[in-house]
Amino acid sequence: xxxxxxxxxxxxxxxxxxxxxxxxxxxxxxxxxxxxxxxxxxxxxxxxxxxxxxxxxxxxxxxxxxxxxxxxxxxxxxxxxxxxxxxxxxxxxxxxxxxxxxxxxxxxxxxxxxxxxxxxx
Amino acid sequence: xxxxxxxxxxxxxxxxxxxxxxxxxxxxxxxxxxxxxxxxxxxxxxxxxxxxxxxxxxxxxxxxxxxxxxxxxxxxxxxxxxxxxxxxxxxxxxxxxxxxxxxxxxxxxxxxxxxxxxxxxxxxxxxxxxxxxxxxxxxxxxxxxxxxx
Numbered sequence: 600x601x602x603x604x605x606x607x608x609x610x611x612x613x614x615x616x617x618x619x620x621x622x623x624x625x626x627x628x629x630x631x632x633x634x635x636x637x638x639x640x641x642x643x644x645x646x647x648x649x650x651x652x653x654x655x656x657x658x659x660x661x662x663x664x665x666x667x668x669x670x671x672x673x674x675x676x677x678x679x680x681x682x683x684x685x686x687x688x689x690x691x692x693x694x695x696x697x698x699x700x701x702x703x704x705x706x707x708x709x710x711x712x713x714x715x716x717x718x719x720x
Numbered sequence: 721x722x723x724x725x726x727x728x729x730x731x732x733x734x735x736x737x738x739x740x741x742x743x744x745x746x747x748x749x750x751x752x753x754x755x756x757x758x759x760x761x762x763x764x765x766x767x768x769x770x771x772x773x774x775x776x777x778x779x780x781x782x783x784x785x786x787x788x789x790x791x792x793x794x795x796x797x798x799x800x801x802x803x804x805x806x807x808x809x810x811x812x813x814x815x816x817x818x819x820x821x822x823x824x825x826x827x828x829x830x831x832x833x834x835x836x837x838x839x840x841x842x843x844x845x846x847x848x849x850x851x852x853x854x855x856x857x858x859x860x861x862x863x864x865x866x867x868x869x
Contacts, residue, residue: 602757602761605756605759606753606757610748610749612811614748614749614807615807616752616807616808616810617747617808618745620744620807621741621744627810627819628847631810631846632847632851634811635850636850636851643858654756655760656757656781657753657756657757659759659763659778660781660812660813661756662815665851669851670858674862676859677862677863681863684859685863693852695779696813697844699787700790704790704817707790707793708824708825708832710794711794
């Protein structure tokens with residue numbers, strides 16, 4: 600059952616993104632920025648955690664989950680380090696995902712060759 | 721900023737495809753849902769077989785999905801799925817990874833420093849800037865609130 604809810608909730612969050620793309624012509628970069636900021640706000644208000652408890656990866660895998668993680672990391676950092684936490688919380692929270700993207704991105708750029716596939720289309 | 725504009729248009733085209741809602745919405749739902757389902761599978765494996773708590777398992781799930789997305793992008797498979805997936809391939813963390821890896825590979829021809837190194841953040845950069853800033857504002861509110869609570 601948990602797979603069903605992960606599928607449904609994750610799918611619905613993506614459907615909202617698709618609606619924004621089709622109806623507002625927002626660029627992908629703006630969609631990603633909006634979803635992360637929306638997730639941060641929802642996480643800050645404490646409204647996103649219930650969705651994570653309910654849908655698991657259906658809520659953590661979309662970028663709104665990334666945003667809610669930023670808010671959570673910020674809270675934990677401030678609880679631990681006080682004022683300094685405001686400056687360390689955000690990056691600490693997103694460190695794993697961003698580092699993974701940088702390292703694997705660099706590795707792929709080193710290993711693979713792109714013969715202008717996307718440019719031709 | 722001719723290149724970044726071109727890059728935006730490419731990515732826009734890559735994720736746009738057909739614009740009929742009755743086609744694009746179900747596709748985004750199904751493909752986005754499938755990616756989250758795959759995430760749920762890893763999340764369960766890491767919790768059950770590695771004995772990790774939810775947050776740690778979720779972090780490893782993100783790393784795994786980012787790795788798979790990078791690999792798929794390298795082979796040119798992610799773009800093919802994205803043509804159908806639209807927001808279904810954009811909104812999950814795999815879309816974020818693709819937005820990093822794709823220009824990193826694409827702009828290799830402009831060198832490893834100003835090509836790969838700089839262009840990696842064409843889309844990820846704004847995401848990080850505004851994500852961190854939103855969290856920062858929340859941090860200030862949370863910190864001040866702490867004195868009164």
